[in-house]
Amino acid sequence: MAAVPENLRYSIITIKNPREIVLLRGTGCQWRRCRFCDYHLDFSHDMADNEALNRRVLSLVSGKYGVLECINSGSFVDLGASTLEDIRMLCVNKKIGTIHFESHWMHREQIAPLREYFLQKDIKTKMKIGAETFDSLFRESYLDKGMRDVVPAEIAAYFDEVCLLQGIPGQTVASMKRDIETGLAYFERVCVNIMTANTKPIMPDPQVISLFLNNIEPEYRDNPRVDILVNNTDFGVGV
Ligand code: SF4
Numbered sequence: 001m002a003a004v005p006e007n008l009r010y011s012i013i014t015i016k017n018p019r020e021i022v023l024l025r026g027t028g029c030q031w032r033r034c035r036f037c038d039y040h041l042d043f044s045h046d047m048a049d050n051e052a053l054n055r056r057v058l059s060l061v062s063g064k065y066g067v068l069e070c071i072n073s074g075s076f077v078d079l080g081a082s083t084l085e086d087i088r089m090l091c092v093n094k095k096i097g098t099i100h101f102e103s104h105w106m107h108r109e110q111i112a113p114l115r116e117y118f119l120q121k122d123i124k125t126k127m128k129i130g131a132e133t134f135d136s137l138f139r140e141s142y143l144d145k146g147m148r149d150v151v152p153a154e155i156a157a158y159f160d161e162v163c164l165l166q167g168i169p170g171q172t173v174a175s176m177k178r179d180i181e182t183g184l185a186y187f188e189r190v191c192v193n194i195m196t197a198n199t200k201p202i203m204p205d206p207q208v209i210s211l212f213l214n215n216i217e218p219e220y221r222d223n224p225r226v227d228i229l230v231n232n233t234d235f236g237v238g239v
Contacts, residue, residue: 011236019067026078063094
């Protein structure tokens, strides 16, 4: 994913856990090795420019649902202290009581201090991780996710929500369903992302996507704890 235009960085999600969502920009994912992802190309090392852009995007947030999701093609740590403070003050001013962020596993020890930082203003933090699958051999040897062989309970000790990647070669109806059920057992919410082609080597598998759409999607379509993104822009942000 190349740099995202400013007009594609704010959206409103009206179904399932209604919330506003912003795609902010930071210094970029520090892992950058996942073999299916080029989201991290949306970054800048110019922190002043990032902060100014993020401030303009955050100015669109109304607080109408009291819930805000902040994503940034990386982890919350890549946003910098100034943007995090802007987000915290926005939550106070717009009466937003719950803030969602995302993070790679490598930053897990920085999550508790972030929760405490927001809790000082009575704001709850929900942290999401892109685990992609709980099959650690598949995840690490094929996707190169950088989480080693951690099991769901270890992940859930730090994270509230999980993203899964489906529609890629090697997955079956049973494996995709098993991952969703494990996600629901250990996490508050599950977000299933269907693979879309990008500049990285792993490609979507049309047959696996067809299996998902015919056998999995109907079962979870109305589950309020499951978001399904058939296209990676279904939340209304990004390209
Ligand atoms: S999927 Fe996440 S952790 Fe992996 S390279 Fe992309 S932004 Fe980084």
